[in-house]
Amino acid sequence: MTQTPATEPAVPRAPHRTALARITLVVTGLFTAWHIFASFLWISPPSELRSVVPGNLLEEYMIPWYGQSWSVFAPEPINGDYHFQVRAIVSDGEKTGGKATYKATEWVDASSVELSMSRYNLFPPRAASLSVQQASKLLNQWKELNSDQKKTVALGYYEGDNWLGRMQEALDKQGTDKSKVVNYILQERYSSAYATQVAYAIWGQDRVTQVQFMVSRQNIVPFAERHDPDAQRPDAEIADTGWRGLITMPGQSNENFRDVFLAHYDGNAR
């Protein structure tokens, strides 16, 4: 649909393409047709039609370059808030008679601190949802645990360097599906590492000795009750997890975490 200058003589298009052009057309056309068909199968809701592609060919063609999923906000859109709260055991720093005293801090809602970056901001940074993401990852794996295992993770695990390994052993003994335990332990590790960063940022690296995180999800006020001033949000679902030892992942920069986190922490977040 280029604009052709009016002066160009109206020569009838040569209907005869060269053999090379025709062969190229057939080859590239067939490949394009395959690509479109594969994309159609991959993007649309899964159906028996996928079985016309032999073996694992469809996945091998689509992944990783054409990996995608469009069930966004479907079948039901997100209707709750994930929160990641942190508290810590800190020493008072002043050793009275060679003996330090320890106390538990108040809870700090780290998700609210991060989410404040996006509130009333036309161009929110992606940083705003990091802990929300971690909270949902941990909560989803926690839900996979059985009731005995949930009791175990509610206990404190912080002594020594191998507390995470001890927790894993204890969980393995209580369940049959080891992969669920591995998935949960992974999220315990990253959650503790995040909680450690938050605690270091707020209370100082030299004072923090243990951390505890509280991960929750609370649904919003239902649509039908949105005009009711007394409407209450449904109770939050909370993953009950005990005190944990400190974890710093390799390559972690406490300063790079602290600088941004504290810039948005007003000192009295919930």
Place this chain on the structure above:
Amino acid sequence: MSDRSTTPGSQLRRGAGALWDSIAAAARSSCAAVCAVLRLCEEWLFGAKRAQYGLAVTRILLGVMIVGVVLTNFTTMRYTFGSGAAWTGQLEYPSSDFAKIFPFTLVNQAAHSDIGILAVMLGLLACGVLFMVGYRTRLVMIPLFVLWVGFLSINTYVQDQSDNLTRISFLALFFTASSDRWSVDAFRRIKHRDTQGNALLRLWRFQIVLPGWFTTLLHNLAVVVLICQLCFVYASGGLFKAGGVPWQNGTAVYAPIHTERFGTWPVLSDLATAWGPAVAIATIGTVLIQVSFPFLMLNRFTRVFGLLAILGFHLGIGLLMGLPWFSLSMIALDAIFIRDKTWSKLTRRLRLSWEERRNSKKAHLSIGEPAEHDPLAAPAPTSASN
């Protein structure tokens, strides 16, 4: 009427002959129809590069989107993508497939150091700007693609589906002539129109090197791929939603914009969802428009309606859900559905009104004292008419 005397046998023979004739005729005409369709396809693919202005808009807006993503995340880059985010495990055990594929691994490695992630961001910024203005677009697209895909694979905690879509679109855009219009490259091509040189020099000057039929074919096939990709995305998005109760009962858009993560403007969220029927229209309208998107694109009238509706849908997402760059990439890609004719009409009208304004200004000035060095009096560019 003279057939009345013929025998049943000859009648049968004649009947069979007629049947055969009509089968042959049908076969001939359907063969001709197939040939006509094939010829039409061939003509469409070889005739001219399609959607040139639409793709220019796509290129410009995707460039703006990349620049926007970089600027939006600039002050928090080390917290989100660099060593401040090592707690996610994404630096040590990256979960994206691309973090394990060369050369994207380089970008992932760079994120470990403060200088490295800064270099990635600045590189993206530079490539994004160059891509936007169409400066040596084919060359720039290579580092841009590596940096963009690599950057998105650093931390999957903060990825969304538009990141997948932009990657997939870039793969198709590599085969298009996205800088043939409205770009520095296009100016360069005009400037060097009458100069000669070897293939490399001609490439550098953005002159035509490969045979026209070949680049046109690849360009048009890529346009087809992009069109199908977008149609599939919208239609499947609608189909997936259609199965959910909140989408069926017309309340679904209420929920996400009242969460803290996606409701970045709580006051606007309250306002937008105060009146139930409006929520229902937005909810059901979303599903209907998404599912019917491919069919709306077939006809000019429905296309205008469909594109305006989907533009409104994206503006709503961009503003109310705090996802401006997601929305902009979708809008950028939707631009290819607007025909070149429409784009040229639009620019012609803009230019006319601009010239009118300038002329009236000049007339106004000349009443006072003559403006000898009016910078606005430069001849209007005529890039659109080549």
